[in-house]
Amino acid sequence: MNLQTQIFHRGIAATLLQPNIDTDAIIPSREIQRVSKEGLGEALFSGWRYRSAENREPEPDFILNQDPYQGASILLAGDNFGCGSSREHAVWALKDFGVKAILAPSFGGIFFNNCALNGILAIELEENSIQRLAEWVRIDPRGNLLEIDLTAQRIRWREGKEIKFDIEPARRSLLLDGLDGIAATLRHEAAIAAFEDADRDRRPWVYEFPDG
């Protein structure tokens, strides 16, 4: 499970500023037709991106179908982005499409975690910062690229301008190190076993129970 987060990323930013874009809008459940994490990019936003789900005829009004946003790697999003269903397919679809970072005033909680676990940088920024970035990017989407520096925790935009962002230390190191979470936790195996030994005395019913 190698995450290959980009510590530094420069890219085209697309704007999807409406609030409450939920994971079902990011990838409709009907698109999840195989037990697989792969190849979901085509289904990203399919309810909006295609005129009909069957023949995949692009909806020209949808931003990710417009030039140059087909190549967008950053999303400037609205409040509560990724709320709703826990499906990690939403993150896999974004990743497969090529999204590296999402900037929004707030995110759905489970989605926010899923992003970090898959190497996508989800950054919380104030709404007016998002607005300013969106306005600037729209002037010349191909030329006005955003530069995100995870180490320095800042976003560079217009010449000489930057916005700092907060990220919890644990999330940051998860993104920077791209650690395999299971392997990292298994380093605590002795502590887990000791916890369970003590807990078994305290709460035996958690460990020994009738089989239904």
Added chain:
Amino acid sequence: MPDTLLEKLWNLHEVTDLGGRDSLVHIDRIFLHERTGSIALRGLEQAGCGIRAPRRVFCTMDHIVDTRPGRGDITLVPGGREFIEATRHSARKAGIHLFDIDDSRQGIVHVVAAENGIVLPGMSAVCPDSHTCTLGALGALAWGIGSTEAEHAMATSSLRVSRPRSMRVNFHGETAPGVSAKDMILHLIAKFGSRAGRGYAVEFAGPAIRALSMDGRFTICNMAVEMGAFTGMIAPDESTFAYVRDLSFAPRGPLAQQAQAHWRELRSDDGAEFDRELEVDCAQIAPSVTWGANPEQLADINGVVPEPEAFEDRQKSLAARQALAYMDLEPGTPLRSIRIDAAFIGSCTNNRIDDLRTAANYLRNRKKAPWVQAMCVPGSSAVKRLAEAEGLDEIFRAAGFEWREAGCSLCFHAGGESFGGRRVISSTNRNFQGRQGPGARTHLGSPLTVAASACRGYISAAEDSR
């Protein structure tokens, strides 16, 4: 120092402090379902990892199984059969508990986990499903995760978690007759917003919560995630202990007594401090129905669809405008004048026995409006059997409702059955765009409101026909 329920639950499960707000937390129970569990099981297999404690992992079939009578593995969901078969195959191979389609314990994962005593007060439980918070009603620490975290939990019996902040919501005063747990939680979300709970574990407290049956409490905690919360919970009390007694996976004999003594400690101490406290006066709550595409977009049954411009918050007024366009509604329209095409009683929010009794009680000797497609989908096979033993199925059928097998059914659209393009009154938890099918316009309400609306064919409260 007085502790909150959250602090007690956290301390009970913290294996190691990882610095900052993060802890390695022991996970007592893991649940899977065929939609997201299949992929987690396969992911582990591919990574060559075993499951650390397979007996503490449970899987059910609920999300995409067919709910029409006589069902088998065949489902209308495209590719659905692969999910069912893959889940069955992986679950058997991994040696976890599997409640398959024909198992007497099959049902919606959060319903099954509670009614079988698999999750008990004080336990930590996770499932790759956002409504896992339902189980907080037992006084458990239960929350939804993604597939990667489900793999992690299975491989290590633990998760790295950021400690949520603590919030308490006090429901004081008494609810009027006809006002249900669903109206209470919808009212809370509408009052404080669908992001008010972000980063918090929310403890629901107060006399009106104590007065609720366990089924009502599940409804409240189920929707904690709709206010953005990490989870919801309710301190266990006599109702909780009576509920879990004799459930099939619950402790028996002396162990049961030991457990109960432990559970009695699981409450916020007097004087415990919360990061945030909210108050709700239950006397203010009326039966309520959503008019928009987010649970906070709610109005009292006596109210009208609001003007988007009336919201001071710019984001809210933008969201309202978009929602009204989607819902095809004009500001100022009285809720009661909105004609519906379908009525759905189901989902882990509102399809336990209490919900079905309430709806059936209303529907006795009544009939749905001729133009309405009405449907009742029990939360589990056990709920269904119990309802049938009480003759509720006959009442639903006589009223013109379809009586289904247990499952998630039309709570969400996976490409199979659909309310696409129609207006639905629904006892579910999400009214997002397309949630019940492309273009489906969902109005959330209590089971009683759904039953009453089905009969009149327009959004209605039970009192409209008294």
